[in-house]
Amino acid sequence: MSYSTPATDEVSSSDSVTAALLFYVHNHILYLTLNRPSVLNAIDLAMAIALHHLLAQARANQTIRAIVITGSGRAFCAGGDLKFAMAANPDTPGDSFLVLTEVLHRCIEEICTMPKPVIAAINGAAAGAGLFLALACDLRVMANTAYLKQSNTSYGLSLPAGGTFTLPRLVGMGRALEIVMLDDPIPAARAYELGLVNRVVEASSLIEQAQSLAERVAQMPVGVLGRVKQLMNQSCYNTLNQQLHLEQQAIAISANSSEGREGISAFIQKRRPAYI
Missing domain, CATH: 3.90.226.10 (2-enoyl-CoA Hydratase; Chain A, domain 1)
Incomplete structure (x- = not known):
């Protein structure tokens, strides 16, 4: 992450940060x-x-x-x-x-x-x-x-x-x-x-x-954690049917991702998954 060192207490643009x-x-x-x-x-x-x-x-x-x-x-x-x-x-x-x-x-x-x-x-x-x-x-x-x-x-x-x-x-x-x-x-x-x-x-x-x-x-599959976090937040508004549909889509996306493929392979090979 390319950040510059904060130098002042004021923010003059979206590209700067503050000593605060x-x-x-x-x-x-x-x-x-x-x-x-x-x-x-x-x-x-x-x-x-x-x-x-x-x-x-x-x-x-x-x-x-x-x-x-x-x-x-x-x-x-x-x-x-x-x-x-x-x-x-x-x-x-x-x-x-x-x-x-x-x-x-x-x-x-x-x-x-x-x-x-x-x-x-x-x-x-x-x-x-x-x-x-x-x-x-x-x-x-x-x-x-x-x-x-x-x-x-x-x-x-x-x-x-x-x-x-x-x-x-x-x-x-x-x-x-x-x-x-x-x-x-x-x-x-x-x-x-x-x-x-x-x-x-x-x-x-x-x-x-x-x-x-x-x-x-x-060390966890962060992409999956992000999807589950989103699902839990959406559950505050959705019906059970809507939530089940979203869960179905999310687990398919997760399984097809590099994290999912690594996790499944690790399970089958009886080893610890490596996500980083």
Whole structure:
């Protein structure tokens, strides 16, 4: 992946990135770090633009097989930058949110439709849009010292970043409304109990654990994982008959792909398949 090193905090074009979002590629995995630690990695427009740019590049780059998103400092992400919103439009901050969510929601769409696994490594507080950014990811590994918080409704704001879509699907409508209406902080153990995260690990080993998980899924047939991810998302809207038809088409495409042929050959030859 041919990226230039970020040099400024501003994004001037679609070909540039920002120091507010760090990245590197290792073993076919793209690591993205939200990097505004002084404001708990709150998302401003520059960060959202950079995130969308890098996600779009990762989608198109066939050498990238998985993505890990984490935060720098003591937070994963505190959500949308409210100071940015007020400074840009003091009388009508909603106008700022229209602009910010226009880009941020494209990021959520990229993650949810990404034909390869996306993992959130929740190193600290994930609140507001930061929580929903994590929930949009396919897998979530959480430090035992971190916590989740819905936050928006306490500050007079509705939920952005796909929160009304992902939250009830993960925990059910009753729990989702409880989280929204009470806005209690959710510690790591409780987040695991509710099904909001897949794993809780020691904070000191979070990145190592996320890397290990990413490398594991990167060894899988990523094209197939992308198809199954798409099917599961489509199942929210389809009838059983429609879903069965899509499954029929997808398994035929999968079997005819290089991954499918390799997997079938490995099974017959009683060996481990090699997808990379």
